[in-house]
Amino acid sequence: MTDLTDLTVAEIRDGFRAGDFSAREVASAFNANVAAAGALNAFIVETPEKALEAADTADAARSSGDLKPLSGVPIGMKDLFCTQGVQTTAASHILEGFTPTYESTVSAKLWDAGAGMLGKLNLDQFAMGSSNETSYFGKVVSPWRRNDGDDAALAPGGSSGGSSAAIAARLCPAATGTDTGGSIRQPAAFTGISGIKPTYGRCSRWGTIAFASSLDQAGPKARTVRDNAILLEAMAGFDPKDATSLDLPVPAWEAGLSSDLKGKKVGIPKEYRPDGLDAEIAAVWDRGIAWLRDAGAQIVDVSLPHTKYALPTYYIIAPAEASSNLARYDGVRYGQRELPEGAGLQDMYAATRAAGFGAEVRRRIMIGTYVLSAGFYDAYYTQAQKVRTLISRDFEQAFTQCDLLLTPTAPSAAFALGEEQDDPLAMYLNDVFTVPASLAGLPAMSVPGGLDAQGLPLGLQIIGKPLDEQSVLNAGLAIEERSGFVARPGKWW
Amino acid sequence: MTDSTYRVQGATGEWEVVIGLEVHAQVASEAKLLSGAATAFGAEPNTQVSLIDAAMPGMLPVPNRECIRQAVRTGMAIDAQINKWSRFDRKNYFYADLPQGYQISQLYHPLVGEGALDISLDEKNPDAEVKRIGIERIHVEQDAGKLMHDQHPTRSYVDLNRSGVALMEIVSKPEMRSPAEAGAYLSKLRTILRYVGSCDGNMDQGSMRADVNVSVRRPGEPFGTRTETKNVNSVRFVMAVVEHEASRQVDVLEAGGKIVQETRLYDPDRNETRSMRSKEDAHDYRYFPDPDLLPLELDDAFLEECRQSLPELPDAKRRRYQEDLGLSPYNAATLTADADTARWFEALLAEGAKAQKKSESNVAKASANWLLSELYGALNRLGKSLDDSPVGPADGAELLALVANGTISGTIAKQVFEIMLETGAKPGAIVEEKGLKQTSDTGAIEAAVAKILADNGDKVAQYKAGKEALFGFFVGQTMKAMQGKANPQIVNELVRKALG
Amino acid sequence: MSIDLQTVKKIASLSRISMRDAEAEAMVPELNKILEWVEQLGEVDVTGVEPMTAVIPNHLRLRDDAVTDGNVRDKVLANAPQPEHGFFTVPKVIE
Numbered sequence A: 001m002t003d004l005t006d007l008t009v010a011e012i013r014d015g016f017r018a019g020d021f022s023a024r025e026v027a028s029a030f031n032a033n034v035a036a037a038g039a040l041n042a043f044i045v046e047t048p049e050k051a052l053e054a055a056d057t058a059d060a061a062r063s064s065g066d067l068k069p070l071s072g073v074p075i076g077m078k079d080l081f082c083t084q085g086v087q088t089t090a091a092s093h094i095l096e097g098f099t100p101t102y103e104s105t106v107s108a109k110l111w112d113a114g115a116g117m118l119g120k121l122n123l124d125q126f127a128m129g130s131s132n133e134t135s136y137f138g139k140v141v142s143p144w145r146r147n148d149g150d151d152a153a154l155a156p157g158g159s160s161g162g163s164s165a166a167i168a169a170r171l172c173p174a175a176t177g178t179d180t181g182g183s184i185r186q187p188a189a190f191t192g193i194s195g196i197k198p199t200y201g202r203c204s205r206w207g208t209i210a211f212a213s214s215l216d217q218a219g220p221k222a223r224t225v226r227d228n229a230i231l232l233e234a235m236a237g238f239d240p241k242d243a244t245s246l247d248l249p250v251p252a253w254e255a256g257l258s259s260d261l262k263g264k265k266v267g268i269p270k271e272y273r274p275d276g277l278d279a280e281i282a283a284v285w286d287r288g289i290a291w292l293r294d295a296g297a298q299i300v301d302v303s304l305p306h307t308k309y310a311l312p313t314y315y316i317i318a319p320a321e322a323s324s325n326l327a328r329y330d331g332v333r334y335g336q337r338e339l340p341e342g343a344g345l346q347d348m349y350a351a352t353r354a355a356g357f358g359a360e361v362r363r364r365i366m367i368g369t370y371v372l373s374a375g376f377y378d379a380y381y382t383q384a385q386k387v388r389t390l391i392s393r394d395f396e397q398a399f400t401q402c403d404l405l406l407t408p409t410a411p412s413a414a415f416a417l418g419e420e421q422d423d424p425l426a427m428y429l430n431d432v433f434t435v436p437a438s439l440a441g442l443p444a445m446s447v448p449g450g451l452d453a454q455g456l457p458l459g460l461q462i463i464g465k466p467l468d469e470q471s472v473l474n475a476g477l478a479i480e481e482r483s484g485f486v487a488r489p490g491k492w493w
Numbered sequence B: 001m002t003d004s005t006y007r008v009q010g011a012t013g014e015w016e017v018v019i020g021l022e023v024h025a026q027v028a029s030e031a032k033l034l035s036g037a038a039t040a041f042g043a044e045p046n047t048q049v050s051l052i053d054a055a056m057p058g059m060l061p062v063p064n065r066e067c068i069r070q071a072v073r074t075g076m077a078i079d080a081q082i083n084k085w086s087r088f089d090r091k092n093y094f095y096a097d098l099p100q101g102y103q104i105s106q107l108y109h110p111l112v113g114e115g116a117l118d119i120s121l122d123e124k125n126p127d128a129e130v131k132r133i134g135i136e137r138i139h140v141e142q143d144a145g146k147l148m149h150d151q152h153p154t155r156s157y158v159d160l161n162r163s164g165v166a167l168m169e170i171v172s173k174p175e176m177r178s179p180a181e182a183g184a185y186l187s188k189l190r191t192i193l194r195y196v197g198s199c200d201g202n203m204d205q206g207s208m209r210a211d212v213n214v215s216v217r218r219p220g221e222p223f224g225t226r227t228e229t230k231n232v233n234s235v236r237f238v239m240a241v242v243e244h245e246a247s248r249q250v251d252v253l254e255a256g257g258k259i260v261q262e263t264r265l266y267d268p269d270r271n272e273t274r275s276m277r278s279k280e281d282a283h284d285y286r287y288f289p290d291p292d293l294l295p296l297e298l299d300d301a302f303l304e305e306c307r308q309s310l311p312e313l314p315d316a317k318r319r320r321y322q323e324d325l326g327l328s329p330y331n332a333a334t335l336t337a338d339a340d341t342a343r344w345f346e347a348l349l350a351e352g353a354k355a356q357k358k359s360e361s362n363v364a365k366a367s368a369n370w371l372l373s374e375l376y377g378a379l380n381r382l383g384k385s386l387d388d389s390p391v392g393p394a395d396g397a398e399l400l401a402l403v404a405n406g407t408i409s410g411t412i413a414k415q416v417f418e419i420m421l422e423t424g425a426k427p428g429a430i431v432e433e434k435g436l437k438q439t440s441d442t443g444a445i446e447a448a449v450a451k452i453l454a455d456n457g458d459k460v461a462q463y464k465a466g467k468e469a470l471f472g473f474f475v476g477q478t479m480k481a482m483q484g485k486a487n488p489q490i491v492n493e494l495v496r497k498a499l500g
Numbered sequence C: 001m002s003i004d005l006q007t008v009k010k011i012a013s014l015s016r017i018s019m020r021d022a023e024a025e026a027m028v029p030e031l032n033k034i035l036e037w038v039e040q041l042g043e044v045d046v047t048g049v050e051p052m053t054a055v056i057p058n059h060l061r062l063r064d065d066a067v068t069d070g071n072v073r074d075k076v077l078a079n080a081p082q083p084e085h086g087f088f089t090v091p092k093v094i095e
């Protein structure tokens, strides 16, 4: 019998319903893989018992006939989603030992849909990073390795690096991610899987630890486009507890999947092809264009003139919001408290936050505090919000000429751990292609486009109009069907 | 408009005081501004706290419509401009009573813009000395929690029950010039809030606190540096703060010193203000629009409902009492100074008009006099207030009707009222039972008059000799003989007739 | 607008992050490099452009005034470092 951990979410769901195997068999198989993958450090907390508990419920439901959409499917939960009774840390020391008394809306929806939890996945601390090296609980190591023989440990991407590594290594068939500037898409590209960030407001932010409120958006990651559609249907939906949640019905994305793109126009933004764009990235992009044309889409050239300003805009707005969102971590009501001998309240704050936050988090809080401080607010923050308006208008303009945009997901394949650590700016540049869609709140997805010469996966990004996740998924499916991407990392861990 | 001539006499000459008030008024609502937790006063510590109020990770705010509505109605009550597009901003600072590390407030686009209210400086004649005080803005914001410092030797305790309760911050322009003006402004504001019903105005429970901004200057010169004395919780204290802070600043300046712009605290026991250490470095608040909340946009229907639901406001009511009901300015002012009094008075009027089949204006004067003298006098004696008065408006109106239709005299009415206060019985019943009806039975009165004249032959002689003043004596004696129950007019006629 | 050591220390104190001098000194060039880079936004002509308020057209929903939450003191205090008698506690504050 086939290895259950090689199955997709759809295959597990259907095979379980067909009686080919039990939910407990599936959960046990993934639990075993998780237990054996300590070398990847993909999980901060493992919860095999929760996976089995959900599996037994599913097995019982199958005999009694009241199955839910995700009955029998175990998944990984990014440790940014608060889970009742299970430690939730955002990969930060400051929240070490914090056990929520509540369940985030997104995770609750997944459990209500019958899914089981394999554990809490590692990430960049407070989702700030593109390599998963800023976690207090240690780096996540990508299961992928270059084919050049040297066994350099590679970055799984970030911030949802635990999610991408775990899926690529078959530790879970799917996982949740969050995307503020590319944290779902870039790690997906680095690890040869798919992931979608829906339109801002589709998934409730309630109970998800905030990084930058106007950008944060949850989404799924999995090996196939169909699996992403299935997961997103369960995660999305109006939540009155989130004032920015969109009060709209959730489309039947899985049922709506079609790789026939006849009548669709796909725009190719010229600003995404700067001089010195990596030749292999340019090549995979060209292959993607050919595949979409083959699927019936018409290809048009478009321009997004303010693209070069997206990253600097992001690095003002995101840190500004973060500096305020992270003010609540003060050692008073929960989490770590650092209380030096004879310290007063303000000393306690400073000591707690210095010891509790990692270097990158402290750096971003400092930047955010500075750009909001007296005398600089207008020059930095207000200016950035105006440029953000222009970036958003660029997309509106482009979407008068096309229905979708196709770009590379990241400017390079996975880099080695430590390679870009000491240069924050170089690290930030990883998100150059993913940040613009985040600033405009648009749905965007990364799907595998092939391998580079070193045998590492490269991703293609599809950006859609607001609320048009369906077209994004469909274009992703068209690429998936044509790329024939079946590569997987050889097991070394 | 009158200009205050209040001056602080310094060693080097006169100083003028400039005062602005930032009043924090707790919005009357069941639930908090951005969470569903209750707002009731005096609950067990941390029981009226939601995960949002405690700023747990991932918690998000959702605004309470009623809090917005009450702030808009308040703005309308001070003729202020209502902004259909406003926005919540975050005010960032670290303190143990502020769980989020920021207060959700409104700096850049407040809900309510410029307005004004009129204060009267002569209570005997409210229209004589009126001054219009400009109001800069009203914005909605979250209250903070409470720290307790005396429960533990080395720790302060944190209670978040108040955390997130809705406040209106009502910011005046620096247009007050004396303690009296500051006091009058605060009282008037509280009156308006209570009329509108947007705040209970209970300063002793902290539902209304004033930050008092005071500076001094030589008359006519530009503003001096101001200090802000926080959370002053009574009209009296506000006036005291102005007095003390003004003279303190004058002393500093005349000693060649400088005033530092700082936050101060008022100590009612010592009756002095002192600098507040805890707020020292909190001067860069890094305000920015709260990304968890979209802009607040109000439609015309919402504004129309707010306008429709506004009651008659104190100034309008006072003028109506003077012009339509013919009350004295002083009575009109006293009756409208507080919404409950006015409500009681209007009930008394309605009942009175019904009982006497007259228009309200016809019964207004007597009703006002009775309420302000008889009823208030009795309530003071009993240490009671209008809302727990043993005599209600209906009974009061019935008593006044009995006097008006001549059933009893004013003197008897006083007795009846005393019995009403003790027994709570109806005035009509008391008059019946105790047989207090005044008589117009001329026979009985003639008999009494005849006896009085017979018994006082000497005085009759003196009267006839021209000592007319004695007329009152005969009337008085007759009334006495009739135990005050005779109709005074008839007694007069009959005495005059008998004296020929 | 390049920042100096003193500014870094001021920002650190505003952020309530204690910082040893060595750290603060190391941060000066680091922050300057990042700020220099973001300052390229200054060259964008934004005349007549409104700052972004909502990325996706949406309006602020308001709640009804009903008590639907609270009375969860145990949940609120569950993770508190040093709770006492139903209160959170902090080092004594002098106001």
Ligand SMILES: [Mg+2]
Residues within 6 Å of the ligand: B022, B211
């Ligand atoms: Mg103030």
Ligand SMILES: [Zn+2]
Residues within 6 Å of the ligand: B024, B141, B169
């Ligand atoms: Zn305020």
